[in-house]
Amino acid sequence: MYKEIKILGKEILPGDSLTLKMDIARLYTQSKLEVPIIINRAKEDGTCLLMLAGIHGDEVNGVEIVRQIVSKGYHIPKKGTIICVPVLNVFGFINKTREFPDGRDLNRMFPGSKTGALASRFANDFMNQVAFNADYCLDFHTGGNMRFNYAHVRLQNSDDELTELAKVFGTKFMMYAKQRESSFRHAMSKLNKKVILFEGGKSLSLDRNVTRYGIDGALRVMKYLGLNDFTENLVDKNPDTIVIKDSKWIRADQSGMYRSFIKVGERVEIGDVLGSVSDPFGFSEKKIKSKYSGYIINNNHLPMVNQGDALINIGLCK
Ligand SMILES: [Zn+2]
Structure with missing residues (x-):
């Protein structure tokens, strides 16, 4: 028997490679907005990794990291499943804003509810129909407003497995930071899913070093989790990590x-x-x-x- 993975109502079978469109909320013009969910499942069973960006619509470095992972074929596992969501808050991305169209911060709406505000309903559907399948998640962010973050990962300090994973990710800095209430990371950790949050650069601006650090980190984590070994493509092979x-x-x-x-x-x-x-x-x-x-x-x-x-x-x- 293999592990059951069901995304947006569709069962994902070993060997499946497909893109599903999450079409949950519409604009008030009735325009449909679809969020592509890119899924690759190897024939051999293994862990499930979700790589997610653009919870905040203007945080484009994260989007670029996941985009390059897909375009270079790093999202195809030899074992297990990789789910890529390059732009979750596609509404904010179109408007070049952090927020959802209802003015809310999507990353303060998790786990969401079926009957709440638009962002809350969207968060609820994403949790239950997509993210729930993942064992691990890399959640890529970018500094807000005009504040430039040196590339780093954030995690809770009470979790040994996450600490190990953050070291594997291998950014120059790993920072212990409390989880924000109602964030995606908080909701996932309540389900015992392991989430590493990446921060790098500033919103509405791409930075090549930041995207490279993010991609390198993702490749190291993929190898560590047994999904695939792309480490020959790493730019920085032996990073040292400073604990903040x-x-x-x-x-x-x-x-x-x-x-x-x-x-x-x-x-x-x-x-x-x-x-x-x-x-x-x-x-x-x-x-x-x-x-x-x-x-x-x-x-x-x-x-x-x-x-x-x-x-x-x-x-x-x-
Ligand atoms: Zn963010």
Whole structure:
């Protein structure tokens, strides 16, 4: 007997390779919007991996990672099943926004409900008709607004298997981060599914290094889970991973124009000058000094900042 996999009402048999269209919610014009779900099941039974991007419609690095995985044929397992969803929130993707068309953040609506708001119903159907089949999931995200994330993976610190999986993924940083209530990751972990969340780059912008790190990580995880071995295609064969145990934001002390003097990924010490905030007329400028020793995980690329805006996220190792 082989494991039963049923996606959008269709039984997926060993050897199946198909794309199903998730057609759940329509726009108020009655226009149909379909979400392609790309499924490949090997003849030999094994684990089921879901690679998902675009829960937030403007987070295009994730979309590009899953797109390249499909276009290069890395989504075809020798054993087990790989499900790829390059753009889940296709509505937001069309509108170049993070949100669902009902204004909600899809990643705060899980596990969803049959009778809730549009995003909630969509989340419910995706959970029950697609994601439920997966044993493991790689959930690809991109930094919100104009905030650029150095490529990293996030996970809960209480889970040994996830810690091992994050090390296998092999980004320069792995960060322990609490799960957000009602996120996809939270809902999946309640079902005992293992989810690694990838973050890299900033929304509405593609970055080649970020997509490469994401693809490399996915290939390493696929090998580790016994799905297929594409490791000869890795760009970085022996990555070292730095464990980030906590992170702190440096915020703007005053409103003005922000200029940064640092690069994401680099190490800084307490007292290092990270950037400055000045008025736009040339009268005054105030330096921003680091209050922490750690690694720059995120940098705000938007120069116009208000007092209190998050500028730089520093990852702490202890
Ligand atoms: Zn996101």
